[in-house]
Amino acid sequence: MDQARAFRLLPSVEEALVRLGPRALDLPGGRERATELVRELLDRWRQDLRAAALDEASLGARLAPGAFESAFDAVVEREARRGMVRVINATGVVLNTGLGRAPVHAEVAKAMGEAAMSYVVLEVDRDSGRRSERDQELSRQLARLTGAQAAIAVNNNAAAVYLVLSTFAWGGREVVVSRGELVEIGGAFRVPEVMIRAGVTLKEIGTTNRTHLADYAQAIGEKTALLMKVHTSNYRVRGFVHEVPMAEIAGLAQQRGLPSAFDLGSGLIDPPKAAPLTGLGDEPRVVEAVQSGCNLVTFSGDKLLGAPQAGLIVGTKAEISLLRRNPIYRALRLDKVSLAGLEATFRLMLDGRGDELPVRRMLLTTAESILPRAQALAQALASVPRLDATVVEERSQPGSGSAPDVFLPTSCVRVVARALGEEELLMRLRQGEPPVFARAHAGAVLLDPRTLTDSDARELVRAMAAAVA
Numbered sequence: 001m002d003q004a005r006a007f008r009l010l011p012s013v014e015e016a017l018v019r020l021g022p023r024a025l026d027l028p029g030g031r032e033r034a035t036e037l038v039r040e041l042l043d044r045w046r047q048d049l050r051a052a053a054l055d056e057a058s059l060g061a062r063l064a065p066g067a068f069e070s071a072f073d074a075v076v077e078r079e080a081r082r083g084m085v086r087v088i089n090a091t092g093v094v095l096n097t098g099l100g101r102a103p104v105h106a107e108v109a110k111a112m113g114e115a116a117m118s119y120v121v122l123e124v125d126r127d128s129g130r131r132s133e134r135d136q137e138l139s140r141q142l143a144r145l146t147g148a149q150a151a152i153a154v155n156n157n158a159a160a161v162y163l164v165l166s167t168f169a170w171g172g173r174e175v176v177v178s179r180g181e182l183v184e185i186g187g188a189f190r191v192p193e194v195m196i197r198a199g200v201t202l203k204e205i206g207t208t209n210r211t212h213l214a215d216y217a218q219a220i221g222e223k224t225a226l227l228m229k230v231h232t233s234n235y236r237v238r239g240f241v242h243e244v245p246m247a248e249i250a251g252l253a254q255q256r257g258l259p260s261a262f263d264l265g266s267g268l269i270d271p272p273k274a275a276p277l278t279g280l281g282d283e284p285r286v287v288e289a290v291q292s293g294c295n296l297v298t299f300s301g302d303k304l305l306g307a308p309q310a311g312l313i314v315g316t317k318a319e320i321s322l323l324r325r326n327p328i329y330r331a332l333r334l335d336k337v338s339l340a341g342l343e344a345t346f347r348l349m350l351d352g353r354g355d356e357l358p359v360r361r362m363l364l365t366t367a368e369s370i371l372p373r374a375q376a377l378a379q380a381l382a383s384v385p386r387l388d389a390t391v392v393e394e395r396s397q398p399g400s401g402s403a404p405d406v407f408l409p410t411s412c413v414r415v416v417a418r419a420l421g422e423e424e425l426l427m428r429l430r431q432g433e434p435p436v437f438a439r440a441h442a443g444a445v446l447l448d449p450r451t452l453t454d455s456d457a458r459e460l461v462r463a464m465a466a467a468v469a
């Protein structure tokens with residue numbers, strides 16, 4: 001095939017616009033947007049030609065009457081679906097960072113929607129009419145849930161760690177951390193790098209596998225500002241290892257008149273009357289971290305807590321108010337929508353309804369109760385032509401670097417499309433409406449009911465039928 005001749009087949013943007021006529025020019029956005037979309041389509045085809053993924057004959061077919069118009073319509077449709085749309089999470093990964101981590105409870109979402117649409121009591125006291133703090137109620141709720149004296153909320157846990165460091169050790173003062181705890185959390189949050197950006201000096205102690213209390217004691221000097229412990233959320237070191245419990249570090253800090261902080265990552269809180277989230281291995285609980293006697297505990301809102309995205313810091317009154325007085329707090333604080341969502345989540349927890357939170361519900365679901373759901377899904381998928389669906393025993397993961405060693409027993413539907421490879425099927429599912437995300441394993445696509453609602457499952461059957469059609 002002559003690729004040079006194929007290139008000459010491609011119309012110019014002008015010619016294409018003339019050909020498409022009102023179909024392009026009457027789009028909302030008018031000529032300007034139509035031009036962009038046509039250019040995008042032609043550029044893509046040009047790239048395919050260059051990569052020899054398209055030849056003259058196929059290009060000719062794409063440019064045939066009707067075909068070109070449909071291709072343009074598809075570009076328009078895809079553009080309309082860009083950005084943040086609802087997806088069906090069939091991965092079984094409960095806290096899927098790529099898919100937005102924790103979905104919130106319907107009542108929480110409602111509270112967030114109402115706050116977004118209206119004025120709210122944010123920084124004003126209803127009785128006196130005077131200015132107040134925006135997270136006063138949240139601080140009270142978190143104190144009740146964790147036993148801490150006070151709390152403050154920022155954008156995410158990365159911001160929480162940054163605020164703690166910048167408040168206590170800004171100006172090059174030293175923060176003592178064990179070498180074994182200098183973690184990188186997904187998305188390039190590296191504890192040592194955050195420390196540098198927060199203007200503090202990292203004082204590494206111990207070795208990768210073993211750190212002792214004496215290492216902390218020896219590291220304390222003139223410039224020491226803070227002793228910090230970091231939970232190694234997303235990995236475990238095994239074998240000849242030793243780490244110092246927070247209680248011992250906190251005790252040492254107190255003796256030397258220093259503050260101490262514990263970055264927990266996942267903020268596991270078992271609310272009153274809720275079934276405890278057992279089966280998550282050694283994942284530390286916020287209550288225990290508070291009881292260990294450290295001044296500050298930092299954790300995420302949207303990991304095991306199942307709340308909207310936030311960085312939560314609980315601790316002693318004096319230290320929390322120092323955080324509040326740091327000018328950088330202003331750049332990290334939460335908006336009314338997130339605060340409304342957090343307050344609503346904590347209200348549910350304090351009302352003894354913590355088990356209704358979607359994240360807890362999904363994590364607590366047993367393999368026994370998933371099995372009939374997998375069987376029903378497999379049966380529904382049996383009606384889709386060109387598809388084989390069987391039920392297999394599998395394992396789901398909590399996700400988001402929480403409890404990295406923990407696998408929750410589950411049953412999945414194993415799907416093989418007779419005419420499609422598993423990667424092609426996954427791609428079609430992602431591009432479908434609504435998009436479906438699942439995982440590939442050993443030549444098949446696995447659908448895990450753990451992260452599906454019943455209505456998701458029904459939509460999933462339609463999405464699967466469309467993907468293999």
Ligand SMILES: *Cc1c(COP(=O)(O)O)cnc(C)c1O
Nearest residue numbers: 156157158185233264265266300
């Ligand atoms: C997840 C995690 C963070 C970052 O939290 P985000 O809420 O994602 O910003 C920081 N430290 C630890 C130990 C974590 O596990």
